[in-house]
Amino acid sequence: MEQIGTFGASPYEVGDLQLFNGCDERTTSQALAGCAIVRLPHGAQVKDGYSARMYIVLRGALEVAADTSSGMSDGTVSKVLPGESVGEQAVLDDTANLFAISASEDSDLLVIEADLVWRLIDQCNGLARNLLRLLSFRIRAANAQLRRRQKLGEFYRQLSLNDSLTGLYNRAWLNDMLPRMVATAQRGGTPLSLVMIDLDHFKRFNDTHGHPAGDDALRAAAGVVSAGLRPTDFAVRYGGEELMVILPDAGEQLAVMVAERLCWRLQEVVVFQDMRQGLPHITGSFGVACLAGDASETTLIERADAALYRAKQAGRNRVAL
């Protein structure tokens, strides 16, 4: 940053500076006359050592990247154009400029030291009003950005816990949630049941109708499962063509009833909406297990798996306990 002159000796006028709109031009010009004008070549950073000062762009443009020192930077950059300022907040709360400020083209900047800003605020109500407006605008913009980030965060969180093909919860969700559900059931002495579902002869289905059709069938099966549950139950894609249902507060009898209902609905499901195609049916085998004593979630899954194996052995398209 090279000083190229002072405001008083430059062709610029107070009328060019938005922040001083409504202030008396003569007294403001006098106050700003001794302020430095610095030149910042394209790409150069504003380096002000840790002092709080305000910069007003006279020519060119600045780019301000969000708070880099706190690691909060998310790549958002705002542009500061001629007549606009940066650094007011640093002056008002007497902290260094935390933002990375650089020139996006060759720029001339008016530098106003903090003590002069305060003197001008005392002199001119217009400046105080303009500063308040500017800060209010910045707060609204920051809030909007925060809301966008929150929404994005929630979106990615959902994405990381849901299976992209079926929309059901995925293994990461299961690994996190099942131990907690088991602990809650054991603490409260309430039942908890698990239904493991494996689509029958799915390799044959893929081989006959193609892999994309297999994906459609998986989606259809997931739809049947989620539509057949209470809002308090959970459906998970456990693996390739294996789904799982978690039924909190459900004992053996209820769990078998739910599994029977899903098994029946699955064989009725229409995989292809296109009526010109044949109707391939999908069926599933279901293994039911209920939490007993102080068994772990691993034991519960193993027991549901063993029941599923029995359903397969007994001829598929059925429920086993």
Ligand SMILES: Nc1nc2c(ncn2[C@@H]2O[C@H](COP(=O)(O)OP(=O)(O)OP(=O)(O)O)[C@@H](O)[C@H]2O)c(=O)[nH]1
């Ligand atoms: N289309 C599709 N197929 C999948 C997906 N994940 C797993 N599969 C297929 O599912 C099939 C599972 O085959 P197997 O484990 O041999 O079992 P199966 O043919 O269903 O036979 P049984 O389970 O004994 O009734 C494999 O061919 C996998 O490629 C998927 O996301 N999409």
